[in-house]
Every structure is written in structure tokens, then in C-alpha cells.
Amino acid sequence: MSIVDPVATLLAKLNTSSSTIAAAYYQGRVHKTDENARDIERLRQLRLLSPDIRDAYQLRASFRHFLNAALNTERLFSMGANIGGYFQRLANLVDEHSIAFQEGRDVDCERYEVETREAISDIADAIDDELIILQAQVATRFAAVSTIAEKKRQNLHYQERTQQLVNLLESFHFSDIGDQLAGHEELALSFKSLLSERIPAFRESLWSILDLLNQYLFEFRKIEERAKKVRAFALHLNRNPDWEPKAWDEVTTPEDWLQCATQIQIQSHPDVAAPELEELLAEIARTIPSSAGEKNKTARPAGHIEEESGNEEITPPESPIRKAVRFYFKVAIKSDKGISARDWWASNPVILGGVKEEIWLLRVLAEHDNKGKTGKWALRLASTSHPDFDGNVLINDVIVSRKPT
Amino acid sequence: MFDQVATHLLEGKFICESTTPEAFRWLKSDEAKQEISTYLGKIGRRLSKSPNDQAYYATWTRVGSSERTEVKRVFAGIKQTIRPLIHFITLCMEVEKKDSSPVSGDRLEYAMLLKAVTENAHLFEVLREFGTMGKEFTVTDASAKGMLDKVIKQMEQWGYLILINREQESYRFTGKLDYYYQVIEFLMENEGITDPSSQEQEDGTEQRRLI
Numbered sequence: 001m002s003i004v005d006p007v008a009t010l011l012a013k014l015n016t017s018s019s020t021i022a023a024a025y026y027q028g029r030v031h032k033t034d035e036n037a038r039d040i041e042r043l044r045q046l047r048l049l050s051p052d053i054r055d056a057y058q059l060r061a062s063f064r065h066f067l068n069a070a071l072n073t074e075r076l077f078s079m080g081a082n083i084g085g086y087f088q089r090l091a092n093l094v095d096e097h098s099i100a101f102q103e104g105r106d107v108d109c110e111r112y113e114v115e116t117r118e119a120i121s122d123i124a125d126a127i128d129d130e131l132i133i134l135q136a137q138v139a140t141r142f143a144a145v146s147t148i149a150e151k152k153r154q155n156l157h158y159q160e161r162t163q164q165l166v167n168l169l170e171s172f173h174f175s176d177i178g179d180q181l182a183g184h185e186e187l188a189l190s191f192k193s194l195l196s197e198r199i200p201a202f203r204e205s206l207w208s209i210l211d212l213l214n215q216y217l218f219e220f221r222k223i224e225e226r227a228k229k230v231r232a233f234a235l236h237l238n239r240n241p242d243w244e245p246k247a248w249d250e251v252t253t254p255e256d257w258l259q260c261a262t263q264i265q266i267q268s269h270p271d272v273a274a275p276e277l278e279e280l281l282a283e284i285a286r287t288i289p290s291s292a293g294e295k296n297k298t299a300r301p302a303g304h305i306e307e308e309s310g311n312e313e314i315t316p317p318e319s320p321i322r323k324a325v326r327f328y329f330k331v332a333i334k335s336d337k338g339i340s341a342r343d344w345w346a347s348n349p350v351i352l353g354g355v356k357e358e359i360w361l362l363r364v365l366a367e368h369d370n371k372g373k374t375g376k377w378a379l380r381l382a383s384t385s386h387p388d389f390d391g392n393v394l395i396n397d398v399i400v401s402r403k404p405t
Numbered sequence: 406m407f408d409q410v411a412t413h414l415l416e417g418k419f420i421c422e423s424t425t426p427e428a429f430r431w432l433k434s435d436e437a438k439q440e441i442s443t444y445l446g447k448i449g450r451r452l453s454k455s456p457n458d459q460a461y462y463a464t465w466t467r468v469g470s471s472e473r474t475e476v477k478r479v480f481a482g483i484k485q486t487i488r489p490l491i492h493f494i495t496l497c498m499e500v501e502k503k504d505s506s507p508v509s510g511d512r513l514e515y516a517m518l519l520k521a522v523t524e525n526a527h528l529f530e531v532l533r534e535f536g537t538m539g540k541e542f543t544v545t546d547a548s549a550k551g552m553l554d555k556v557i558k559q560m561e562q563w564g565y566l567i568l569i570n571r572e573q574e575s576y577r578f579t580g581k582l583d584y585y586y587q588v589i590e591f592l593m594e595n596e597g598i599t600d601p602s603s604q605e606q607e608d609g610t611e612q613r614r615l616i
Contacts, residue, residue, distance in 0.1 A: 148505045223505045226586060227498070230506040232600035233589050234495045237488055245487075245592055249473075249480035257587055258483075259464040261450045262475045263417030346477035350485065350541075357474065 010046070017043055021059070024049065025067055028114050029056040050125055052117075053189050061125035064118070083126050083165060087172055090119040094180050097187075116181075117190050124194045127165070127202050134162060134209050141216065148227070152220045159213045166206045169199055320353040321360070325367050327351060329400060333377045338401030340382075364398050378403045406431040411444055414452070414463040421460040421509055421580025423567050429580075432461055456587050459509040460580030483588060486563055489538045490585060493560055496522075496531050506586075507578045513566065515557065515574035523549045532556070 014021065020039035024030040029052045032040055040057055043049040052058045059067070097112035142154040178196060181188040237243060249258060270277055318326075327348075332339045341364045345357055352360065368379045382397035410428045413420055422429045431437050442452045445463055453464040465472045494506055497513065500521040507513070522528045532552050535542040541559050544551045557576065560566040565585070566576045592598065 146501075146503060148503075223508075227504055227506045228600055229589060229593060230491065230494055230498075230586075233593060233598060234491050236598045237491060245480075245484060246596060247480075248591075248595075249477045254468055254476050255591060256453055256464060257584060257591070258476050258479050259453075259468055259472070260417065260475075260479050261415075261463045261465050264415045266412055266415060342474055343477070346474050347481045349478055349481055350539075 013042060013046065014048075021048070024057065024059050025064065028117065029058045031056050050121065050128075052121065053186075053193055058118075058121055061122040062129065083123065083130065084168055086119065086123045086126050087168065090116065090123060090177065093119050094177055097184075098180055101184075113184070113187060116187055120187075120190050120195050124198060127169075127198075130161075130165060131202065131205050131209075134158060134206075138209055138212050138216070148220055148224050152217065152224075155213055155217050155220060159210065159217070162206055162210045162213065166203065166210065169203050169206070320351070321355050321363055324348070324352045324355065324360070325363055328364065329367065329375070329377060332400035333375075333402050335401055338378075338380060338399040341398040341400065361395065361398055364400070365395075368398075368400075376403050377401065406437070407440060407444075410437070410441055414441070414445065414450075414461070417463070419460045419462045419564060419579065419581045419584065421583075423510055423569075423577045423579045424564075429461070455580060455583035456590075457508075457583050459583035462584070485539065487588070489535060489542065489556075489559070490563070490565065491589070492531070492534065492538065493556060493565075496528065499528060499531065507582065509578055509580040509582055511578045512569075513576040513578065515553075515576065518557075519550060519553055522553060 017039035020030060020036045020043065023036075030036065030040070032055055040049060044057070048060055048063045049057045050060045058064075093112055093116045097109060097116055100108040100112055137154070137158055142151045145151055145154055178188070178191060181191050248255065270281060272281065328339070328341065328344050331344070341361055342357065345352060345355075345360045355363075365379075368375070368377075372379065377400050380399040380401070381393070381395055382399065383393040383395045386392040386394055406428060409425075410420060410432055413425060413428060418424070420428050420432060432441065438452060445451055446466065449466050450463045451466050452461060454461050465475075468476060497503075497507055497518070498505075500518055522532045529549055532549060535552060535556050536544070542552075542555055544555045546552075557566065561568065561576070564581045565579055567579055569575050569577045
């Protein structure tokens, strides 16, 4: 299996689009043509190009910064690492452009125009990138760090970062910049379509991220609280090996978690009389082997007497219900008050396995019928007369106790 | 989807994202809840959910004398599982060096667990303690693997873990864990079980106040 190196793959892709990248870098933007359409799509997919105005594309801020650094290109008002710096740079560029324009310095004016356009796109890209980073962090719930304490710190950090960005977007005077650029069609259009019109959407996204971060902080606190409880409970169990919960099953209204309804075993059978099932049933029938397989029967040769018996006596294991009956009577004959068979059934599900309650009661009664005369127990019935059939009783429970001496 | 959800609930199963994702997502809508509740109501049952909405299960509409036996059976089951389950959760937390307890949907890698209990004597001792917690954990093979297999199998049988990848032996915690945390919370609140660390903090404050 070949090992794919993502860096090598990316650089190979960039190499195939090198002329388009160079054009976009030196000219500030590149227009889509039949020749470069594939390059542009590829570079957009790699998030290295972003749309400019009038069907043009420009290098994304991060890629341009990389090329600037690699080619040691000097920038005007070199910016800081934060978006606030980008905003400040834009304001400075607009001011300087305005002065150069008023003083009639055309060459400088042109240079400031290029830089201002880039600064506008830098801000839009930076906010876009910031949103992507924040959304990724929020979506994975800070999966890169494992402990809740770290997650909480990460959460607080991003909360602060998002809040700062929101404040920045709310406090920056976009209208001033818009007014200053009003006389320059190209720049005004860039500013409007790339930045000022997108600000409400940016703000909305940031607010929803902030809401999520607040919610996560609450959840992290809850998770931390639960972990503390689990540890405290584990410690309590370790320190008190004989601890058992109180009889919460005997309170008048048991808690919701105690009221789980009885499991119902659901079995369904095909309707063999239904004609639409005939084909399916026939198919199943065809998969069943026609004979149960050959039996190897070894017959005793005539005139030969076998001295060894071929049959080995196998003692079957004690059935779970038999075992349960034995345990129940063993405990019950030690009790003077007696033990209810139904209560014993309810509190010993492990011993009884899946034996149903009514079967269990019948089995206890059968044991008494068979061995009651010689046994050391007394059996009492909790019963009521049948409302319709005279002479019959409805047995609700059976109580077995020590036989009085 | 209705028949699948109704059957699961009647069979006493917990419906959660880990065990039956489609059914769980379907049941999240108000219409589905209403449909299921109406059906269950006709047979003396209702739809309940765990506190953090991570699992749905069926409960009685009212607890009369005949339901009381079932309540006792449920409580007996909780008493039987409470120690081993908390022991297992703390073991997982120690192995993963996490300060959070597992929740529904969290993955559990068998290989990582086995490596930890094999290489760390303390964790092996924690695993060995399962042997004192009932016959469900009795093993003939006393190796770390033998014991861990038994524990994992039991947790799966009780419905707290589900195997998601047989080849990689990956498991996922189920929504039933949320139900279990609810039980712990109730018992702590109502049986006066306190967090010793907060108690120690309180004692410290009290001492400082007296000084």
C-alpha cells in the first residue's frame, strides 16, 4: 500500500497551477478564462483563492502572507496578528489614500488603492478563517484536548476571542470608511460587496458560536460535577463495603427509574394460510435438509457378548428452578414469620434466571405437595375466594415458615 | 419506525443513540413521542426518558399491587449492579486518565483497556476486585484478559456497553448510563452520601473561622 503524503500532494497540485498563482500574486487579481478555469477551481477547492469583484479572483490572505514572507516582499502598514490590526491597517490605508489623492500623487494613490483592496479582502478572509476555526472547535467540542479542565480553558479562551471579534465588528465605524471611499468606484464596490454587506452575517455567526460556547461551559461544569459525584460515590462504596441502599422500592410512590415496566417477550408466527407468504415459506422449506443425516449404528456381531456396557451413566446438572426451590426452602425453614415466595422471587432474579412468577408459585406448591409431610416447614396460602366459582380459591401468594414444634 | 420503537420499549429495552440510532432520532420528534405515548397508555405504560434525554424506556402508568413486584425486581437488579458498574466506570476513568465520567456515545477500546490492566499493577488489582462482586464475575482463567473479558461481557449483557466493531473490539457506552447516573444522584441526595473533598473544604473553612 502506498503512503500518501498530503504535503507532497498539495505541492504537486500547486505546481500544476503555478502560472495562475503567479498572475494572481503580481496583478493582485486574476480573471477567469478558459485556460485558467481548471486552475481557479482547484485553487478555490484548496482554499487558496477567494472571489473578488467582477468575476475576478484573488489570493487568500493567508496564502498571500506566505508568499510575501517567502519572497520577502515589503508591505505598507505591516499588520499585527489580530483582526483588530487588520481594521487599523485598513483605516490607515484609506486615510493615506485620501491624502495622496488630495495632493495629486497619482502613483502613490494607485499603490494605496491596490493595498486598500487587499486590506479589505484580508479582513473578509481573516473573519472567514476565524469563523471556520471557531466552528471547527465548537463542532468537535475541543476534541484535541482530553480533560474537562483543559476543555474549559479552551472554551473560555475562544469565548473571549469571539466576544472581542463581536465587539470589534460592532464598534468599528464602517460608515466612515464607506464615506471616504465613496468617490472611488472600484474601492467602494470592493468595500461594499466584500466587507460591509457581509458584516451582519459574520456577526450573526459569531453570536451563535458565542451562544454555543456559553452552553458548552455550562455543560462542562455539569460533566465535572457528575464526575465528582461518581468519584464520591465510588469512595463511599469502598469505605463502606456492607452498604446497601434503603428500601426505596417500598415507598408509596417509587421513583420513576424504579417503575420500569415488565419486559414482554414478543414472538410472531407466519400465517401459513396467507397465499402471499407461500413463496417465502417454500423458499425456507427448500433450505431445510431433506434428511436428518445418517446415523452410525454399530450392531453387536452375532454370537459375541459384550462384557462392557456401552452406556455411560450421566448425571444431569441441577435445573435452575430446582436449585431455587432448594435455596428458598432452606432459607424459609429458618424463619418463624415465614418468607413470601413472591418476594423471594422478586429479590433473587439471578438464582431464578428467567423463571416466570406463576411457574415459580406452582413449583413451590408442588414441592409442598410432594415433600410437605416429611418436610420441616409449614405452608400458608394468601388466597381469596373466587367471585364466580364457589369452592375455588385464587392464590395470591405462598408463605413458607419453620414448622411449629 | 413505530413498530420497531414500540417493540423495543415493550421488550424492556432502552432506546438510545448508541444502540438504536434511527429509532432514537425518530423518537426525538414530538409527534413520534405522542404516537408512542398514546399506544403505551392503552396498555398501562408510559414513555420515560433519562435526565439528559439520552435514553427512552417504558414505565408503568401507575404502580398498584401487581406492579409492586416488578418494582422490587428492578430495585434488586439495581442493587446487584451498582457496585460492579461504579467500579467499572472508575476503572475506565483511571485508564483513560480522564476527569470526566463516560457518557452515552463514548468509545471504549478493548485493546487499550487490556494494555493498561496488564502493564499497570494497580489497575490489575482494581480489575481483580470484580471477583469479589458476585458470581457473574467469577472466572476460571485468572489472567488480566480472562477477567477483563468477563467484565466487558457482563457490562454488555446489562446494557451499558455495545460492541460497535468486532474486528477492532471497540465498544460504545449506551444511554442507559444516563439512567444509572440518575440513580446514583438520587441515592447520594437521599442517603446523605457527600463528596468527601467538598466536606474537607468545608471543614477547613470552619477551622479557619474558629481560629
